[in-house]
Amino acid sequence: MTNILNLKKLSKYIGVALCLGMMFFADAAVAQKATWIWYPGDYEIWLSNKMQNRRTERGAFLPPLWKEDSHYVLVEFHKDIDLPKAEKVEIGVEGQYNLKIDGKAFAGYPKSIDIPAGKHRISLKVYNQASPPAIYVKGDKLVSDASWLVTFEDREWIDASGKSSDLSATTYVNAGAWNFNEVNTSPSAFRLPVTEQQAVKKDKSANSILVDFGKETFGFVKLLGVKGKGKATLYFGESKEEALSPDHGELMDELQIDQSQKADVTFEGSRAFRYVNIKFDGGVTVDDASMLYEYSPVEQRGSFKCNDEQINKIWDVAAYTLHLNTREFFIDGIKRDRWVWSGDAYQSYAMNYYLYFDSPTVTRTLYALRGKDPVTSHINTIMDYTFYWFLGIHDYYQYTGDKAFIKQMYPRMQSLMNWCLARRDKDGLMVGLPGDWTFIDWADGLSKKGEVSFEQLLLCRSMETMGLCADLMGEKAEAAKYRQMSAALKAKIFQYYWNAQKGALVHSRVNGKQTDNVTRYSNMFSIFFNYFTEAQKQQVKKTVLMNDKIQKITTPYMHFYELEALCTMGEQNAVLKEMKSYWGGMLNLGATTFWEEYNPAKSGADHYSMYGREFGKSLCHAWGASPIYLLGKYYLGVKPTAPGYSKYIIAPKLGGLQWMEGSVPTPNGDISVRCDTKQIKVSADTGTGTLQFTSSTLPTCKEGAVVAKGKNVYEVSIAKGKKYTVEYTAM
Template identity: 30%
Template sequence: MFTSIITKKNITTIVILFTHLLCLAQERLKNPLDFAKEYPTSSLTRKFIPPQKILYTSGHINNSEALLAKGIGQADLSNQNMCVLKNIGDGNKTSLLLDFGRELHGGVEIVTGMWKGNKPVKVRVRFGESASEAMSDVGVKGATNDHALRDFTTLLPWLGKLQIGESGFRFVKIDLEEDSAELQLKEVRAIFTYRDIPYVGSFTSSDERLNKIWETGAYTVHLNMQEYLWDGIKRDRLVWVGDMHPEVATINSVFGYNEVVPKSLDLSKEITPLPNWMNGISTYSMWWIIIQRDWYMHNGNLTYLKEQQQYLSSLLRQIAAKIDENNKEQLDGTRFLDWPSSENEKGIHAGLQAMMVLSLNTGAELSKILGDSETASICEAAVTRLKKYVPDPNGSKQAAALMALADLMPAKKASEEVLTVGGVKDFSTFYGYYMLQALAKAGDYQTAIDDIKTYWGAMLDLGATTFWEDFNMDWLPNAARIDELVPPGKKDIHGDYGAYCYEGFRHSLSHGWASGPTAWLTEHVLGIKVIAPGCKEIQIIPHLGDLSFAEGTFPTPMGTLWVKHTKDRNGKVKTIFKAPKGVKIIH
C-alpha cells in the first residue's frame, strides 16, 4: 500500500503550479484588441451613400449609371457592370460629376475593377458644396483647400478600394488624369460621417415652407455636431463660441442633451486662459456665458455649472472692468458682431454695449445660482452704469436687435426704425436669429414668420439642403441654383458672391450659426419656453400668425413634450399638450 504524505511544502508547490497554469490559460484567452482599450474611440457613425444623379460627364465614358447602385464596398474578380473611363491620348480628360442629393459630411469610397497593366491610375478628386465648386480650380473664384482638402490628386489601386477626403460636400468630380489611361469604377460612395442621434424635437404647421426651414436648420446643426461642435464642415471646422449660441439653441430644441456641447464649451475654456478672449473676440467670451445659462436651464446640471464657477467669476469681473468714466464699453480684442456689420464701427460699438448688458445680466443670474453674491453685485452695478449710456445703432440691424434684447432700446422702436426697414435687406444668417428674437419681443410675430420664409426660404429655392454662412437678397436676380451647372448668362450664386473671409467658393454652405429659425419657431410659434432649470417648468404661449395649426415636440431631461395648437374660424387658438412626468406646464 502506497501512502501519500501531504506537507505544507507540497501544497505551496501545487498552488503555485495551478496559478501559473491559470495565468497561461487567461493569456491564451486574452483579447488581441486589448492593446487599443486605452486609446480614444469615436462617437461618430459612418454610412455609405451612393450618388443620386450623374450631373455631368465629358470624354470617353461608358455605363456611368452603374455608379447609382447601392454597392457593397467590395472589389471582385467578375469585373461586371463597370463604369469605364478612358483617355485616348488626344489631350482631353475624361471626367464625371456626381450629385449625392444633399449636403453630407465625410469623404468618398472608390472601388475599382481590372484594367491592363495592373498599375495604379492617377485621378483628381474634387469635392463641392455646389456643382460649380466641384468643377472649380483652387485659386479661382475663392476656391480653396483651407482646413479640409477638397481638391487633390491621388492614385487608385487596380482591383481594390480607396477611402479619401473629409469635408462638407454634396458633389464630387473625378477626372482621369493620365493620357492613354483606363479606369474601371465599380462604386463611388459617399462616406457619410455623423452622430447617429434621434430628432426628438419636431415642428409641423400649415405652411410647408416653414416646416422645411425648421428641418433644414436642424440638419445643418446636426452635420456640424462632429467630434466637437463646429461652425462649418467644409471650412474652419473649428469651435467658434459665438457661432455656438444659435447652434446650442437648436440642439436644445431638437436633440436635447448631447455631450458635444459641454465638450466644446470646456475646450474653449481650457485653451483660453484669462485675460484672453475666446477666439480672440470679446463677444465670443460673452456668448460663452450666455450659452452656460441656456444649457443649465435646459439640462439643470448644477454640478457642471459649478465646474465653471472660478472661470466664470473671473471673466465677469474682467468684462465689468471694461467700462469708461462715461459708462461706455471699452472692450479690447477683436471688436466683432458678425461679418456683414464689421465695417459699421458705430453699430459695433452699440452692439458691444448691449452685449455687455446681456452677458453681465446673465452673469448675475448665474452667480446667484452659484451662491456668489459678490460677483452678482459687481455684475448688477456694471449693468446699472452701462444703461446710463444708450448709443446709436447707426442703422445696424445687428446692433438694434441686441439693444432691444438688452433693454437699451424699446423693442417696438427697434422694430419700426431699424429691423423692418427694407424687409430682410441687410439680414445675416448669424445675427438674423437675434433680429427675429427682437421682432418677437416687439410682438411682430407675423413679420418674423414672413422674414423667415423670405430670407431662409430663398436659400431653399436655390437648391440648398443646409443653411449658409451668409446670404444676401441682392444676390438673387438671375442666380442659378447650386445643384446645376451654371447656364450661360446666369450668375453663380456660390462663386460670384460672398465677402470678407467667405469670398466665392470659400463660402461655407453648411454653417450652424444659420439655424436660428429652427429654435425660433419652436420657442415662439409652438410657444415653448423653459422657465425653470432642467425644464421642470415650461411656459406654452403660441403665436401662430397666419398659420391655421402648428404641432411639435420638444426634448426635456424627463422625456418628450408634445403640443398642438389649432386656430378656429374666429381666430381663437386651442392648445392641447402632453407633458412628461416632472414637467410643470404653465399655459
C-alpha cells in the same frame, strides 16, 4: 498629397464609435456605473484641438487663428470609500501611472487589484503627454465616475521626519467624463461613426466621373474598382459650379494610384460636398464612387409640422443643416472653417434645445471654447464672442438646471470676466484694444470704431450671468457686486447711447460723443434682453426693425436675432412671411442646407462668393438653422420659466398658419403641442406648466380650469403626465 485611409484602421474606429453611439450623450455621473474619467475640460480641449487642426484647403494645412491650450500632463485621481466587503477591481489607464491604496504604492502597472473591506483611499497619479491622463476603475462598489476628485497640482510635502503636511493647499475638483463605459473604449480612440451612402447621379467619361450625392453631405469619398498607375484628383463642390472649377474650388485632394488588381480606395480626409469631380490619368481606371457618411449619433427629439409645406421644408432643411454641423462639438460650417466659433456655437445651443436637447455637446463646446488660464485674449480673439460664451452658460442653466456644471465652470468664468473688466476704458466701457476683433456681423461699412453699444449690451448680460452663477455658488457678496455692476452699466448704456430724436440706441460713441449711425444690433438685442420699456420697444420697432432705411441684415446669423426680437413683440405673422421669403429664397435656388450668407439681390454664381473668393461662402452653416428655434419657442410657444423646465410656459401663436403641431424636448421628456384656430391640445412629461393663449370667445377645458387674465388672455395650469384640450377661437 492625401494618403489612402487604412480600411482596417477605419473599421476599428467605426467599431469604437458605434459601440459608443448609444451612450454618446448620457449624463456624466451614473451611480455604480464605471466610466473613463479625466481632469474636467481636458479631454474636451484635447479633442477640439484634434478636430480643428484637421482643416485643409487644396492640400494646405489651415490651423485656427487663436491660442490653443493643452491638457494637464500629470493628474492625480482619488476616491475615499467604505467597502462592506472585499472586492476585485479592474483598472484601465491612459498613460503611465502610480497606483496606491491608503498611501501604499503597488509595484508595476496592475490591471486589477484586490481591495479589502473597510475604509480606504484609492489614488492614481497618471502622466500622459499624448492625450489627457484618464482612468477607468470597475468593481462591485468602487467605480470611476464624476464623484472622484482630481487635481493637476498635488501640493503635499513631507518633512525631514517623514511626516506629511497637516495643511494642504491642493485644489481638487470633480472629475470630468463622457461615458466611455467600457475599459476597452478608451477616450483617445474615439471617432465619429460612418455609414456608406451612394450617389444619386453620375456623369462618367473616359478619365473623369462627376458624382452628385443629391444634397449637401460630409464624409470620406470611396473610389470603387480602382486599377492602374497614375494620379487621381478629387475636386469637391457644395455646388456643381464649384466642383467643375478646378482652379477656384475650395477643396481638392490628390492621390497616387499604383494597383495591379482592382481594389476600393477610401480617401483619408473627411470633406464637405454635394458634388465630386473625379479626374484620373489615362493609366488609371475607376469603376464607380460612393462615400462614407460621417455623423454624430444625436437623437432628434424635437418636431414641427404645419399646413404650410414650404415652412415644413424650411424646418426639415434647418434640422439637416444643424445635424451636419453637430459633430464632436458644434462647429460653424462643414466646408469652411470646421472650427468652434463661440458666436456660431451660441446659436447652435439654442437650436439644439429645440431639436436634440443634447446637453453634453453643449458642455463639451463650452469647455473647449474657454480653454485654460491665464486668459491672454478674447475667445476666438473676438470681443463679442467672449460675451456669447457667458450667455451660453446662462441659457444652459435655464434649459437644463445643471448646477454641477456651473460649479465646475465658475472659476473659469471668474478669471475670464476679471480679464474683460480690466480692459474697460475710463468710462467703464468695452473698447477694442490691439489684438481684439470686434466682429458683430458681416455687413458692408459697419463701423467698429470707438465704444460700440452692442458690446456694452453683451457685457451687461454677461455680468448678469455672473451674478446668477455666483448666487448658485453661494457667493452672495460676489453676486451682489455683479448685480450692482450690471445695473450701473445698463444705466450708462441708456445715458450714452439712447437718442430720443431717433427713437433708438445709436451704434457707437467716438471721443465721448454719440455717432449719428443707428443699426439694428443693439436695438433688437435690447428688446429680447428686456432692457427697453414697453414704450421704447414700440418706438424701436417702428424706427429700426420695420424701417427699410436702416441697413438691412443679410446673414442668417443676425437675422436670427432680428426675427427673435419681432417674435418677442408678437409679430409672428411678419416673421412667418420673412422666413418664407428669406429661407424659402435659398430653397428656391436649390439649397439643400442653409447658407452662411444670403443676399436676394445677388444672382447666379455670385451667391457662392465670399471673402474675395469665388466659392468662399459656406453653403452649410450652423447659424442658418435658426427656424428650428423660432418655430419651437415662438410658434409652438414652449420655453422654460425656471431652470430645467421645472416650470415652463406654452404660448402658441399660429402667426398666419391654420394649424401646427410639434414637440419640444426637455431634460425629462417632451412637451407636445397641437394648435389650430379652434382647438389647442398639450401634454408634458415634466414640470408644472402654464398654457397661455388669446381667444375671442370664452374658452373651455374639461381637464383644467381656464383663468381669465384680461384683454382676451387666458391661462390653464398644466400638470405632468396629463393631456389637455382647450376649445377656443383664435384671434
